[in-house]
Amino acid sequence: MQCQFEQKFKLKISMENFPQLYSKERLHSFITKYKDLIQLDPHKELHCGIIHLDELHIAAQLLHQGELVAFPTETVYGLGANAKNAQAILNIFKAKKRPLSDPLIVHVHDKNNIYTDKPDFLDSFAELFWPGPFTIVLKSTQLETTEILSAGTGSIGIRIPNHKVALELLEKANLPVAAPSANLFTHISPTSAAHVFNDFYDQRVHIIDAGRSDNGIESTVIKPLGNELHILRLGSLAKETIMKKIGQSDKLKHFAIKYENKYMQIEETEEDIEKELEELNVLERKNSMEAPGQFLKHYSARINSFIVTFQSNTIGQQIDLDLKESVIIDFGSELKNRIADLDEIKYKSLSENYDAKEAMFNLYDSLRWAELQQGAKQILLYDFDTQINQKVQNDENVLSIQDKIFRSASGQKTYYNNNKFYLCQ
Structure with missing residues (x-):
């Protein structure tokens, strides 16, 4: 890693005010710290900067200058930009290779930062759920950038994160900050600075290193419609918790x-998305999402993934799946107990104690670990859609985990029986 770093390092960013962020010593120290989590392409150059926790004032200045700043929240790391700066917002989409039909969430430290004519019930929701992993989608007229933020729908998701570093950054910047998860489009969401670095080390992104996120998956996104509260994206705030509190x-x-x-x-293909970002034709799109996290393919590793099931009414053809080329991600020891010959297979349990909250915390970190395993061609995932025994703790989180795993495998399930795998139709 050190040799590769020394050979490939070329400074491409001109930031005379903050040269320490891009110093060879700082980047080398960061890569060494996370050497087991980082995988560099020797054909790419390093472009990003690393921000220490005592430099949040610099991160705030960078946001004002239209730069991208990856920062921690209690859910996952976000890729932040000034929500009042259309070019900065566009740079998020370009960095992530994300279609303009997929709207962004705006983070604030004060709900009054974004809504001047807020609905009466917003204060009540804020009192119950903020700061925290709760995003509410409402019509916005205050921001001139609403069209690009909202994918042309006119409604923006906002939240106040429950993370000391995020709140300090937002307060220092005194700006609404647009921030989707800090990963490439459809890739696994990042729960550490190392995950962000893996996706953006060759781009103009500045990363605040603040350890792992506390919750492990995204915020829950809701939208009030009349007397109904629609959950648009399942997240780390459980549906049951929301129901109990509003009740x-x-x-x-x-x-x-x-x-x-x-x-x-x-x-869209990658070429379509690139063209779309150049032409800025968000207003012409008819397939805009109401909220992020609604695509079937999401939170996906760079290798194929399958959900393993032991019961299926729609069994298809047998598939050639070599366990020795697989990584197993289990819950408790369910897969270990039912799949033969796992002794030499790369294996990790999301929670050996059947704790759904712990599994939620470990999910994305485990998927990132799995895709880096040498020789791995596929990931085999425990099926949370199956009835689980009475051992499960914090089972209100199971629905959210199930949703993330289903999307990470693009809905692909494989039926296992007598040491053979069959595709579920």
Whole structure:
């Protein structure tokens, strides 16, 4: 790693005010610290900067200058830009290779930073859920950048994160900050600075290193429609928790919770997305999402993934799947107990104690680990859609984990029986 770093390092960013962020010593120290989590392409150059925790004032200045800053939250790391700067927002889409039909969430340290004519119930939601992993989608007229932020829908998701570093950054910048997860489009969301670095080390991105995120998956996204509260994206705030809290609020208990799975297909190729970003034709699109996290392919590793099931009514053809070329991601020891000959197979359990909250915390980190394993051609995932025994703790989180795993495998399931794998149709 050191030899590769010394040979390939070329400084391409001209930032005379903050040269320390891009110093060879700082980047080398960062790569050494996370050497087991980082995989560099020797044909690419290093472009990003590393921000220390005592330099958040610099991160705030960078946001004002229209730069991209990756920062930690309690859910996952976000790729932040000034939400009032259209070019900065566009740079998020370009860096992530993300279609303009996929809207962004805006982070604030004060709900009044983005809404001047906020609805009456916003204060009640804020009192119950903020700061925290709760994003609410509402019509916005205050920001001139609403069209690009909202994928042309006119509605923006906002939240106040529950993370000391994020809140300090937002307060120092005193800006609304647009910030989707800091990963390439459809890739696994990042729960550490090393994950962000793996996706963006060759781009103009500045990364705040603040350890692992506390929750491990994204915020829950909701949208009030009349007397209904629609969950648009499952996240680390459980549906049951939302129902319980609003049920105890005199001002919110009239809301009925609604949730419907949406598995949208990605219609654009990478070339289509690149052209779309050049032409900025967001207003012409008719397939815009209401919220992020609604595509079928999402949170996906760079190698193929399958959900392993032991019961299926739609068994298809047998598939040639070599366990020695597989990485197993289990829950408890369910797969270990039912799949033969795992002694020499790369294996990790999301929670040996059947704790769904612990599994949620470990999910993306485990997927990132799995895709880096030498010789691995596929990941085999525990099926959270299966009835689990009474050992499970914090089972209110199971629905969110199930959703993330299903999308990470693009819905692909394989039926296992007598040492053979069959594709589920």
